[in-house]
Amino acid sequence: MSEFNFDKLKNLDIPQSWVDSALDVPKIKEKSPVVFINFRRVISAVAILLVVCVVCLSPLFFKNSNDILPIASNNPTEQTNSSQYDETTKTEAENNTDATEKIETQTPTRESKTNLLTESTEKSTDSPTQAQTEKVTPTKKPQSEPIEDPSGQPSNPNGSVLPDGPEGETDAPGAEGDYGNLSGIVLEGFTKDSCLTGSGNVYCSIYEYRTGSPTWSGNLYVPKFEADIEIYYTPQDQSDRDVYLSYNMENSGLLLKPGKYRYYFVNENGTQLYTSIFSVSK
Amino acid sequence: MGDAVFLGLSYEQVINKYKNTVGAVCLMRLKNWADAEDCFQNTFFKLYRNAPDFNDEAHLKAWLIRVAINECNKYIRKNRHHAELDKVSDGAVDFPQGKCDMSWALLNLEKKYREVLYLHYAEDYKINEIAQILDKSPNTIKTLLRRGKEKLKKLYGGDGE
Incomplete structure (x- = not known):
């Protein structure tokens, strides 16, 4: 054991300024404790509240719409009109689901990610895209038509988002052809090691925050201890290790318009590991 | 400064006790004093922020080493488009x-x-x-x-x- 002597390296004279700086960091941190200490908890609490609100309020919306229609249509002609309206909306909805199916068959990779994301919500909806949309921006779904958006923003197999879709599409944030600056944007997240199945894939999906339309689904391969993953070592309890996920947008080759986006990290079993929001500026 | 305690040691005591180990790991990885300082600070900041439960001091030390390595890896990743750190010789650590x-x-x-x-x-x-x-x-x-x-x-x- 003593054949090599690394005393100089072992007994480094660490400058006092290093120690002072390390001690100063918590001081700075304590000045803004909300941002640093409770950030993750606040996000998760808000997310839980949103889900609870959506679950509680969505039956009310449906109930109200059913109540209003019969009252508004007292005479038979109006009733037939309303029934016709129902039928037309039904067929429109069917057309929409057909459209989404077509879209999904065109982009099978996205479908698989979508399934992963919406495994829990698929029971109540036929279209995974719709379910996904509800999950991202549940309160805004009736106004926007996110189903049409995927066709407008096709993603190539490399994951990069192609420029604008068909003419007339105005849902995308920012001006047409004007892409935001992705430098310095790193999508980050935390999860427990037990949520990852071995050295596998983590999927990173990005959605427009306002419309909820899927913008990009990427296959973020995260071998442990390598490029995009970082594990804080806790040897006593392997399953409880904190895993840091990150995806550097700068190197992703994506073209995103300025605006707000939501991203998800999902593991191979479809379990959502982490979600948060980021903004792209000009 | 914070009142965080790790196995009976204050944050400052932990820094003073393990500064050489963490510093050496960072220097070994990056071979540059300025870069190593950043990772040194980040390592201890993560200790403060995450405040994990440690079983003993060996656990604490191993955690610090692991996080220091992670920090260095992250630093290299972020700066890889500038220069390969291993090839940087100016300002590098130089032991006689x-x-x-x-x-x-x-x-x-x-x-x-x-x-x-x-x-x-x-x-x-x-x-x-x-x-x-x-x-x-x-x-x-x-x-x-x-x-x-x-x-x-x-x-x-x-x-x-």
Whole structure:
């Protein structure tokens, strides 16, 4: 054991300024404790509240719409009109689901990610895209038509988002052809090691925050201890290790318009590991 | 400063106790004082922010080493488009060549050998412990250790044990 002597390296004279700086960091941190200490908890609490609100309020919306229609249509002609309206909306909805199916068959990779994301919500909806949309921006779904958006923003197999879709599409944030600056944007997240199945894939999906339309689904391969993953070592309890996920947008080759986006990290079993929001500026 | 306590040690005491270990790991990885300082600070900041529950001091030390390595890796990733850090010589750590001390030789080895040799010889970690810290198999560590020793001897000019 003593054949090599690394005393100089072992007994480094660490400058006092290093120690002072390390001690100063918590001081700075304590000045803004909300941002640093409770950030993750606040996000998760808000997310839980949103889900609870959506679950509680969505039956009310449906109930109200059913109540209003019969009252508004007292005479038979109006009733037939309303029934016709129902039928037309039904067929429109069917057309929409057909459209989404077509879209999904065109982009099978996205479908698989979508399934992963919406495994829990698929029971109540036929279209995974719709379910996904509800999950991202549940309160805004009736106004926007996110189903049409995927066709407008096709993603190539490399994951990069192609420029604008068909003419007339105005849902995308920012001006047409004007892409935001992705430098310095790193999508980050935390999860427990037990949520990852071995050295596998983590999927990173990005959605427009306002419309909820899927913008990009990427296959973020995260071998442990390598490029995009970082594990804080806790040897006593392997399953409880904190895993840091990150995806550097700068190197992703994506073209995103300025605006707000939501991203998800999902593991191979479809379990959502982490979600948060980021903004792209000009 | 914060009142965080880790196994009965205050944050400041932890820094003073493990500054050499963390500093050496960062320097070994980055070979540059300025870069190492950033990672040094980030490592202790993460300790403060995450405040994990440690079972004993060995656990704490291993955690710090692991996080320091992670921080260095992250730093290299972020700066890889600027320059390969290993190739940067200006401002790099420079130990004078000495007969007894081989720190200078260690820093001139390939990165994969540096950590293993340092943890084994300077921090007195056993092969299984190094394997746990670096998340590699013990056999890999054994191989790295053996080859690293050979390379170190060649660099040092020695002819064996």
